[in-house]
Each structure stands twice: as structure tokens, then as C-alpha cells.
Amino acid sequence: MGRRWSVGLRLRLVAAFAAVALGAVIATTGASYLSARNTILQGVQDRAMDMLRTQVSTFAATVPLPPTQRDLDAFQRRLSGYVAVFYRGELRSTGGPPTEELPTEFRAAVHDSDRVLFQRGLWSESAPYLMVGMTVRTQNSVGVVEPTGLEIYAQISLASSQADISRLAAWAWVTGALALLVAVGIALLAARSVLRPVRELNHAARKLADGEFDTRLRVRGGDELAELAHTFNTSAATLRHNVGELRRMESDARRFVADVSHELRTPLTAMTAVIEILEQETDRMPPDSAVAARLVAGETRKLSRLVQDLMEISRFDAGRAGLELDEWDVATAVRDTLAARGWQDSVDVELPEGLVARLDRRRLDIVLANLVGNALGHGAPPVLVRLRREDDGVVIEVSDSGPGLPEAVLPRVFDRFYKADSARTRSEGSGLGLAIARENARLHGGSLEAGNRPGGGACFVLRLPGVLV
Template sequence: MRPRWLTGLRVRLVCAFVLVTVLGAVAAAWASYASTSTSLVSEAEQRAGDDLRHRIGALTADLTDPPDQAALDRLRAAVGAPALVTYHQLSSSDGDGLGLVSADLRAAVASRDRLVRQRVASPTGPKLVLGTPVTRTALDGTRSPSGIEVYAVRDLSDVQQQMDTSAKNAAQTSALALPLAILLALLAARGVLRPVRELRTTARRLAAHDLSARLRVRGSDELADLAETFNHMAAELQDSVAELRRMEADARRFVADVSHELRTPLTTLTAVVEVLEDEAGAMSPDARTSTLLAVEETRRLTRLVEDLIEVSRFDAGAARLRLEDVELRQAIVDCLRSRGWSDRIELDAPTPITAVLDRRRFDIVVANLVGNALRHGAPPVLIRLRADERETTVEVVDHGPGLPGDLASHVFERFYKADAARTRSEGSGLGLAIAVENARLHGGDIEAGNASGAGARFVARFPLRPKEDA
């Protein structure tokens, strides 16, 4: 995989800007080079043609008709070497490079009444080959061909050198455009990405629960529209969250109020059903069954109300620890004995362990974990107590079917039921939620999962000394 910085928006913007700028600079430089080269060549050709016409015109009036060899030699000398002058079978030549005068050029000169130019490459550099017929001008101004043809070869090395210099300048201009393009690209990318960075920063503030975070709107372009849309979304989100928090607070207050209001009548009702339970033996079978059912449901309702009150304390932030030195193995033994579970549980606690914690809340955690294992697991149920230099762990393992794959992340939710069709259970549905809240109040936590070769496995972790007491 490529590093993230290679695919970032800044890198792509800079590369795109540099590429466009450099390509533009190269295109402009080479267009200038092409224009300069064409102009230099055209000017050299025009100058050479004019010079040849001038030299020929200076001797045309003195040529004999028909010209002899001496006349051809004078004309060739006037033109300057390398040059070739022909008249039918007569010719006069001087200088190197006359082999560049091609048959095509001679045919073109013979068929046209004008100067013909041809650029050719040679081992000694670029050359310009000129060919022109010589015409006579009568006294009345009429022009007639003389039959004389003049060919001259001119060196274009100076022109080629100027073109090479122009190409070098174009390359240097293109090279100088690169650092300038990078600088401009960085400045442009900075300006374009500033709103993106602000958007990222504001989004992170929203993710960190700062719902008042907003973007500053600048200008009236697409980025300004994006900022306005983002701010509108953030405002709607803030309103929605505020409404949800208000509804949640109302719901929690309602549960707390109802739970406390039910506590007093339930206390009275519990006392009444306990009296009825004592008298159940003297009742008829139907009355006894109804009475015992009422007693059980009343006690179940009482436990539910107590659990709701406990949950409301956590929600209100009113739960407090009463710390003391607790010998954990003995605390677990007392928890099991008080609930009649001693003969149903295996305790693996080889050494005494002392920790600073709230004994009552530790008892609630152990009782809820063990009670859950007894209700939903299968024997044997094992409690394993261990400690290191920082924390102690209480592991509860049963040998039931274990937790389904997606259940471990939900077992600590309030009133969560693994089977949606099961509407009633022996517990209140709050036991594990209360257990994990008590563990976290100490600075610990509870993990849920499955044990290898066994059933469900819950591990409660408690620091040996809570942070506030350290």
C-alpha cells in the first residue's frame, strides 16, 4: 500500500498545479522556440535569395548572347563559391558542396521562372541550396529567358547555432518554471485546503461532543455553501441531541420517582404477604397456591424496584464508594453462604487477597455474576480468584451452552433478553448492568465471553486500591 501522504489531497493538488504550470511553461517556451527558429530560417533564406539576385542582376546586362565560357566564369565568380553556372552544355563551377544540387532542384529551376530554395543536411552542417534561371530584360521592359541557370550553396551553421541557443534558452525557461510552479502550487493548495482543514477540525470537535462547534463562512462560493450546510447540520444535530438528552433525563427522573414512590407501599405489601405466607399452611390448596404466587411476585417486584433505584443512583451520579480493607476470599464465601449457594459453587482461591473496595458493592457484583451463571448456565459453576501487583480478578465460569457470538456485547445492557420471545425471567434484567456499573465505579470492568471447553465466562476486574484512594 502506498503511504497516505502520497495519496493526500494536498499532494494531488500540488502535483496537478505543478504539472499544468510546467506543461504551460514548456509549451510556451517551445512555441517561442519554434516561432524564433522559423523566423531565423525564413530571414536567412530571404537574405540569401536577395543577395543572389543582386549579384546576378549586376552582370546580366554585360552577358553576351549567346554566352561563352568566359561569361559563365565571370557570373560564377560574381555569385561566389560554392556556385555552379550552366548554359546548355557549358558549365562553370567552383567550391565544395555542389553535390547537394539535386536533380529535383534542377528540374524545378528549369520548369519555373523564379528562384527555388532547398534546405539540406550535410556532414558539415545544414546548407541552403539556391537555384534560379537568369532572364534578360529588353529596352521595352520585356523579360525573356537566357538559358543560363545559376546554383549556389550557402552555409546555415550560424542560423543553426542561433536556433540551438534559442532551444537552450527555452529549456532553461522551462526548468526555471518548475520551482516557481511548486511555490505557487503550495500557496494555492494552502488556500484551497484551509477550509477543508477547518472542516476537519470542526468535525473532530463535534465527534468529541462539542456540539457548539461551527465553521466560519467566508465568501459566496461552493466552499461557503458547504460551510453553511455543515453549520445547519451541526445545529440540527445539537437540537436533536439536546431533545434526546432532555427526554432521557425525564425518563430517568420518572423511573427514579416511580421507584421511590413504590418503595413504601411495597414495604407494607411485603410485610402483609409474609404474614400470609406464614398462614399458607392452613389454607385450602387453591388459596395456598394463589398466596404463594402473590408472595413470589411481590418479592420479585420488590427486587425490581430496588434494582431500579440502584440504577437511578448511577444515572444521577449519586453512587458513592464506602471503601474498606476487604479480604476477598472470605467476602465471596459470605456472599455464597448468605444466598444458600455454597454447595452449588466451586471456589478456587488458593491464597487470601486483601483489597480496598466497597464490600457491599463487591458482594452485589459476585452475587449477580453467580446468579446469572446458575440461572442461564449449567453446573458446575466455578469462581476463580486471582490477583497481581495492580488488580484482582474474579472469574465466574459455568458449563452451560455459553454466549452466542453476538451476545457478549449486549449482556450488560439494561433489560436485554437474548431470546426476544422470552418476556419473563426470574431476574429483573438489570443484574449484569448493575454489576458492571459497580465494577466501573471502583475503576475496574467486567468482560463477557466463553471459556474453552466450558460455557459462559465472566471476568470482573478490580484495582487493589481505587484511584481516588491511591
Template sequence: MSEPPVRRARAMRRPGSRWFAGLRVRLAAAFTAVALLAALLASGISYVLLRRVMLQRAQDAVLTDVRAALSQQVPPDLPPDVTPLIGARLEDVLESVPKRKAVAVPVALRGGVNLPPRDRLDVPVTREFARRAVRGVVFQRVVRGGTPYLLVGAHATGYGVSTHEPERETPPMVFVSANLSREAADLRLFTRALAIADALALASAVGFALLATRGVLRPVRHLGAAARALGEGELETRVDVRGRDELADLARTFNRTAEALERTVTELRAMEAASRRFVADVSHELRTPLTSMIAVTDVLAENPAADADGAAVELVASETRRLGLLVEHLIEISRFDAGAAGLVLDDVSVADAVAATLDARGWRAEVAVEGPADLFARLDPRRFDVIVANLAGNALKHGGPPVSLRFGPAGRAGAGGLRVVVADGGPGLPDDLIPVVFDRFVKAEAARSRSEGSGLGLSIAKENALLHGGTLEAANGPDGGAVFTLWLPARDAEEDS
């Protein structure tokens, strides 16, 4: 089967491409791009604002000089034939500023316009511009030969003339060209300064980006190494948590996940070991009665008259009953392991249920019962019978008289419930047996290869208690003897619906 195209393309990448696709490079590139964009944006805004200010200032200076010259050199009442004189004076005043040229042009009669000579100004004047200048002050910026200029056209207003010959009393139009090369040079210098500043900002951004990504990616690399160690089976691997940022939260999450994984794997290993031990114990428990039955049947097969008193038949019957009880307990345990065990709840009189359990097994005379006769509890009668029977039977078989069973209402952690205490007068439980007394196939006399019990009774009782949401605990009494305490929480019919 051929390799998919995408996977094959990825496999054909050059070894160095992984470095260029690394998270550090991408973060540094993004950080640098943002810094560069911010620097260019700031530089562009600064350039536009400064250019506007410089040109506006140069323009205002020229316009102010033109208006001042017109107001000062053009009298309110014009005498005849003073246009050449006023024009000369306007030219002298306006050309007193360096890099300015001025020319005065007589106003044409009957709606026409006169243009200044082309060699008198740095930029030519169009008829449209001259026509607009007749009505007041106009200006425009012009670039000629790569040099920027400001062209101003103006005509004085607000003067008085006589009624005899008004055409001889009209002031001239003035055209001024101002060279803006100084401002252009200042802008070029400012542009170079901005370019140098942007380059320095870019270099600084790259340096800061590498430092920042190094600090960010160090915990990520540690997490990656810890994850690899965890994947290789080092379940005790943890990472150091520093700070309160998102990476610290990620480290905490990793540690919690590692702890949960370690706990789960430990439980699974314990369950696996328990399963192996369970299989070995089942094999042993099944082999013991089967061995006895096979031996007896072999004897009877060889000598039918050997069982004249029926002892062999009684042994086979006893071992068969024991084998059946063991199989029944194993089936019950398998239901608990598979999660198939359920409760059939009912309102039960605790006194009647305890009495029925003891009467059915012939233990009524051997167990002293104490508890209120009117106490009712919502529980599964069959499973409650199994719990009481196993506790009482264990006390009678392995403890010593007197055996007592006390029951009554009891609260725990603010919740109501039922408590049943079974105690005996025997020697009590060994200290090393108390923590494991509810484990499967655990017996008080584990060294014996044969015993009357299956070693599953207390385990089944504990599972039934947990199924009710309760607890079953074992301890030794103050005066000796084993004490088993069952607590089942109180239930309402509405909670079960």
C-alpha cells in the first residue's frame, strides 16, 4: 500500500524545515512583525504630521508676507499711474526673503489676464491660476525638477479710485514663488532618522522576542520531557509549578493528570495481582473438594463394600455441598466485578429480617439480639440477609460465645441510617488480619489447606454493604473478641424512583 500523499510530503521535508517551523521561530516572527508594524505605523504618522506642520508653517509665512505687503504698499486711495511704482515696491519687499521671487503684473482690462514672464519665477503661472488670483489670494504647491515650490497669486482689494479714469488707478497683481527645498531637506533628514529608529526597533524587537520566547518555551520543553518520561513508564514524573499564568495552570494540570494516571495504573496493577491471586485461590479451593471426591470415588470403585457405614458417601455429599457453595459465592463475586449487581429495595422491619435470618440457619438460640422492634429501613431484604448471615456465621465459627447482634438507628456525617453490630467473645482478630479481613479468600487460619469456609463470605458482605451505599468495618472490642459494624444510609421511596 502506498503512503498517503500528505504523509509522504511531510516525510520528504528537509531536516532544517523543522527548525523553521518551530514554535519559537513562529512566536519570534509574530512578535517581530507586530513590533515592526507598530514602528512603521508610528513613523508614518509622525512623518505625515511633521510634513503637514512644516509645509503649513512655510505656506503661512509666505501668505502672511504677501498680505502684509499688499496692505502696507497699496494705499486706500490710489492716485493715477502708480501701478509700476507699487509693483516695484511689492517686488522689493517680497524678494527680501531668500529663495523667493516676486513679480508684479498689471491687471488686464475687459476681463482678460496678464501672465508674468516665464523667466521671472521658478514655476510657470497658468491662466486659470491668474484668473483666480484676480479675486483675492490663491496658492498651490508645485514640484518642478524634483524641487517643491509654493506659488502664491494675490490682488489687493479695499482701495478707492476716482470716477474719472479708474483704469489708471488699479493696483497690480503679485505672483510669488517660494522655494521649499529647505523644508524638503529637513523632511529627508527626518525620514532617515525614522528609518534608523525603525531598524533599531526591529533589532530590539528580534532580541526581545527571542528572550521572551525562550522564557515561554522553557516550561513547554520541560512539559514535553516530562510527558515523554511519563509515556516511558516513569509514573512518578512531575514538573515544577512556577507563577500563576497559563503555563503554571498547564503544569498543575499535567501534575494532576500524572497523579491520576499513577493512581489508576497502581490500582490496575493491584487489580491484576488480585486477579492472579484470585484465580490461584479459586483453583486451590476447587481442587481441594475435587481431590477428596476423586479419592473417595476411586476407593468405592475398587472396593464397593468398603463404605459399609456410609462415611464415604457422607464425605462426597459434604464436599459437593461445599463445592456448590463455593461456586455460588464465585458467581456472586463475578456479578459485583461486572457491575451487574443491583438492589431491589423495600421497607423492611429490621427485627423481623434479623430473626428470619437466624431462624433459617438455626442460630436463634446462639445469638443474642437486641434492638427496637418497630424500626423499619428501606433496603434489599435478600442482600441484607446475606450480610447478617455472613457476620453471624463468621462470629459463631471463628469467634467464641457469647455472640451478640445489636441494631438501631444511627447517624453519620449528618445523615440518618441503620447500624448493625455483631460481636463475639473469642480471641479477636490478629492485628495483621484486620486491614485485609474483607479481602477475598482471606482466612483466620490461612496456613490450613482445608477449612469449612470459602474465604469469600466477608468479601460478599462488604460488597453488599457498598452496594447499599453503606460501610462495613472490622475491629477488636475493648474486652477482646471481634466486632463487625454495618452502617446503611437511610433512603426514601422518592430517591429510588
């Protein structure tokens, strides 16, 4: 999960860098192309206009006014390129097909202007040209410059310039593509450098989640990532302190429970002996005294069972719980547990014979008593205990036909002191039975799982691998 997130972030950073680089490449390449194109065309245009202006200035004085067609043709031949010469719309001399048809709008603009004008166009789809036009003006006898009626138009092919522009465009895009590749490479290196602290943070967070509370990050520089590393270190230190305090408090609480249970054990033993005597005398007591004696006896036994459970949990916590292993017929052990509590007529069994296992008979009895007792007390009949072999171990299933365990209860059913129904907190057991049962299963190297049957009802599965002999 974390790896996919890291790769995704790297790709997003590279994509962002690449997008910025692509925009910069397009803008730079486009601007360079337009600038070079305009420079090339402007150079061609300026040379054409200068050449036409120079030639007209040189040869226009040789044309008599008004000229004859022969004079006009002679003047046109002196001018280089495709040139057309007009005189007041009456005479014309053209230098080839491109000058035979001139745009009317361009002729009108040249006729009314005293400057050299130009216009770009196409002879065909792939034959661009430049058209330059000017009028010939002269100074009259009183010093006023006036048109002579001569108009000169020259057409210059831009095919060579267009080829240069096309090559320039191709090189520009090739250069841009190479620049983009370089930018992506730089982006990869930059993303790796930027994400290195993030990867270190992710690694440190994983170690912290695994309980290594001494994990710290190196703080480099004073940027946002350094601030993040400092915040992580502060949080880790706070977490370490809080977890240490919680562990200390938990240890103190367990020690307190163990001490209290041990201190209560002796007086409860004496009280149990006393209530047994009281119960024997209840028939000779007044009714009120008999009820009180039975109530005291019941509550004393509940308190005694609670103390025993607390002492058992304390032994598990202290690591002092051990196994007294011996070889037992598992089916017989299950029947003995049911018979000892008078449940043999209330529980259905499927117990194949011949499964002999090496286990702790007393601890198996505790597990089965808790599971069957819960099924009878909180489920509904029929209650079924099923024994089966699994590889070199055994599996015991205890199921009932009641409503089953709510989904919200399943994750916590083995928690200490947990009760699904808060209304039972006073009248029922201590909430330690299933926790003790699971600890006994683990002590055997097995497991205890809770679930619901497909047809309804709770189902507890005890697995004890490797116990068969």
C-alpha cells in the first residue's frame, strides 16, 4: 500500500515537472520559430524593396513621359525578375505569368501611396511569393513632387525562404523534444531527491508502528521537510513516554489485581467453609434468615470464582502458567467435563473414539466448561459439541442454535471483562471466562476462534495442533 502511494507520488511529481517543462519548451520553441520566421521574411522583404527602389531610381529617368509601349517594354526589361510596369492604366508591360494578374486592392493601395508597399500571397498551394509595388514620382518645375503615372510591381518567389523556415521548424521541434527528455530526466532526479525524506519518514513510521519507539529522523536544513522531521521526532518521543506510562500503569494494575486476589484468597476460603455450614442449617433457620444465608452463599461463591479467575489471569500475565501434559482420550475428557456439571443430557455430542492426545486435562476442562456454559446460558438448544481430527491435531467445535454473536461483538469477544450485554454486568459472570479459555488454548500452541454458523447460532472452534499421539 505504502509502496504504491510512493510510486504514485513520484509519477505525479514527474508529470508536474514534465508539464511545466513541456509548456516552457512549447513557448520557447514557438517564440523562437516565430522570431526566426519573421526575421527571414523581413530580410527577403527588405532586400526586395531595396532592390526595386534602387533599380527604379536608376532607370526611371531614362523613360520619356509620356512613354510609348516600346519605351515601357524597354524599361521593364531593364528591371530584374518578374516585373510589371503600368502607365496610367493605358499601357502595361509584364515580365511573365505571375505578374499578369495583380490584386486590384494592392494596385489601388500602391497607386495612392508614395511609399514602397508589399504583400504576400500564393501562386499555388505550395508556392508562396512576395509582391512589391511602388509609383515613380518626380519634381515638377515649381518644386512639387507629383506622380508620373508609372507604377512598377515585382514578384519574388519565397519558396527558398519557406524551405529554410520549414527546416528551422523541424530543428526547433527536435530541439524541443530533446529538451523535454532532458527535463523529464532532471524531473526524475529531482523527484527522487524530494521523495527521499518522505521515504525515510514512511520507513520510520513503520518502525514506530512495530513498537520501535526509539526511532528518530535526521533533521536536515530548515525547510518544510525538516520541520516535518522535527514534528515526527517530537511525536515519537511523546508516544514513547505515553506508551511507557500506559505500560507502567497496566503493570501496576495487574500487580494490584494479583496482590488483591492473593490477599482475598485466604479469607474467601474461610468464608466458603462457613457458608457451607450455613447452607446445611438453612432448613432449621427462620425463613428470612434462610434467604439471607443462601444469598450470602451464592455471592460468596461468585466472589470466589472471580478471585480464582483473576489469579489465573495473573499467572498468564506473569508467565507462570504451565502445562501438566499427559495422554488422554479426548472423547472421554469431553464426556467427563459435561458429566461433572450435569450437562450430559443438555448437550448433543459427536465424539469419534480413538483420538488420544497429549494435553493438560485440567486446562482443557476449563476451556470446554467456558464454551459449553456460554452456549447453554446465552444461546439456545440444541447445543452441539463436535470433535474431529485435523492432521496431527484435534478440533473441538461448540455451537448453539441461538441468535449468534453480533458483528460488533466478534472482535472483542475474547477481551477481558468484556460483556456484550451491559445488563448482565451484575448478574452474570466476570467476563474473564473466554479470555482464560483462549489463553489456555494458546498455552497448548493452539487457537480459539469465535464466529457464527451459516444457519444461525454462535460457534466456537478450539484447535490443538500436534497433540495426537
